Amino acid sequence: LLPRLKFSVLPNKIIRWLENFQENEIELAIDLLSVFEYIPFNEFMSRLNELLFEILKDIPVGEKIIIFPYGKVGKSGTLVTYPLTHTTTYEKRKDYILATHDLEKLDDINDYKHIIFIDDFIGSGKTFIEEFKKVQRYKNWIDNSQFKNIFLLSAVIMEEGKVAIEKAFFSRVQIHAEVRSKIFLNGKSPLTALKNVLSLKTIASKYGSGMNPANPLGFDNGQSLISFFHGTPDNTLPIIWEHNKWFAIYPRDAKI
Numbered sequence: 001l002l003p004r005l006k007f008s009v010l011p012n013k014i015i016r017w018l019e020n021f022q023e024n025e026i027e028l029a030i031d032l033l034s035v036f037e038y039i040p041f042n043e044f045m046s047r048l049n050e051l052l053f054e055i056l057k058d059i060p061v062g063e064k065i066i067i068f069p070y071g072k073v074g075k076s077g078t079l080v081t082y083p084l085t086h087t088t089t090y091e092k093r094k095d096y097i098l099a100t101h102d103l104e105k106l107d108d109i110n111d112y113k114h115i116i117f118i119d120d121f122i123g124s125g126k127t128f129i130e131e132f133k134k135v136q137r138y139k140n141w142i143d144n145s146q147f148k149n150i151f152l153l154s155a156v157i158m159e160e161g162k163v164a165i166e167k168a169f170f171s172r173v174q175i176h177a178e179v180r181s182k183i184f185l186n187g188k189s190p191l192t193a194l195k196n197v198l199s200l201k202t203i204a205s206k207y208g209s210g211m212n213p214a215n216p217l218g219f220d221n222g223q224s225l226i227s228f229f230h231g232t233p234d235n236t237l238p239i240i241w242e243h244n245k246w247f248a249i250y251p252r253d254a255k256i
Contacts, residue, residue, distance in 0.1 A: 001033050008038050008229075009249060017249035020207070020239070028200055032225070035183070035190040036240070038250070039155065041083070041229045044120070047155045048080065049087035051176045055116060055151050056093060058174075063148075064112045067099040070119065070131050079230055080118045080155075116151040120228060122177065123235035124220045125161030128152065129168045149174060156180055156226055158235065159188075182223035183237070204237050211242040 001014055014033070021029045039047070059065060069081050084090060085099050098112070106112075122128060150173050152165065157177035165173055181188035184201040191197045201217075208216030215238070217223045222235025227250040232241040234252065241252045 001030070004034060005036065005038050006040055006043075008040060013249060016247045020246055021203070025203055028196065028203055031191065031194050031196065032200055032204070032237075032239075033249075035225060037180075037226045039226065039228045044155055044228060045083040045087060047178065048084045048153070049089050051153050051155075052084065052087060052116075053089045055153060055174075055176050056089060058149065059114050061093070062096060063114060065093070065097045065114045065116060066103075066106075066112050067097060067116045067118060068103065069099075069101055070117050070128065080120050084118060084153075110146065113147060114149045114151070115147055116153050117173075119152075119154045120156070120230075121224075121226065121233045121235070122152075122154045122157040122161045122165075123218075123222045123224065123233060124158070125164035125168075126220070128161075128165060132169075132173075151176060153177065155228075158182070158222065158224060180224065180226065182221075183225045184217070184223050204239055207246070208238045208242075211238045211244060211246065 002009075002011065005014075018026050018029055067081070067084065069079075081099050085094075085097075090097065098106075100106070117128070119128070150169075152173050152175045154175075154177040157175065157179055159179050159181045162175055162177070162179055165175060183189050183191065184197055184204075186192060186197060189197055191200060205216050208218075215221065215234075218236055218238065219234040222233070223237070224233060224235040225240070226233065226236055227240065231253045232250045234241070236250075239246070240250050241248050243251055
């Protein structure tokens with residue numbers, strides 16, 4: 001498991017997490033960890049670099065771009081800003097890119113022809129949709145600024161989130177992200193090869209119900225199995241990150 005988890009935890013931490021389970025459930029818990037996706041900083045930065053490179057293929061050199069970490073300051077969107085603005089792809093175009101969280105203070109708004117919304121992880125897509133539609137000043141600002149392109153860049157997006165965003169904006173928002181399916185979705189889950197998807201879902205639901213009855217398989221039934229160097233999305237199974245009377249192997253807030 002250690003190479004699979006990219007040596008992000010010590011062996012004793014894996015053992016302590018496995019001790020949360022009954023003895024006859026340990027092999028199943030090991031199967032879950034065997035398909036768990038941990039994304040360290042260097043890999044996170046590399047993914048952002050590749051995604052930004054793909055976006056910039058569609059933007060002529062010399063046209064100005066805004067990178068916008070949506071959501072509240074200090075949340076996951078703003079955490080993406082630092083690694084993204086230190087990639088080699090960004091460096092090549094930095095004279096034409098502005099990374100800002102304060103759209104309303106831009107005096108030369110019409111000089112910018114493209115906007116890139118950024119985040120680390122997108123689950124159901126509801127946060128982005130609500131942010132875009134509910135906060136009227138953003139929508140008006142974008143509609144009145146004659147942007148050529150609106151992009152959404154995220155290291156990972158869940159399949160249902162991608163579908164929801166495309167449906168809400170009729171593909172006006174171009175999504176660049178690595179797509180993942182729900183971990184217990186038959187046919188698309190990496191667990192399918194192990195032929196024990198139902199047993200794993202039963203265990204995750206059993207313990208998850210005790211932790212969070214409303215969301216036993218992650219926020220909004222996220223069924224994600226992903227963690228980053230800086231923390232774990234609440235869409236990920238609670239048995240990974242919950243720490244109330246449970247030993248979390250990847251807590252929501254990483255101590256880095």
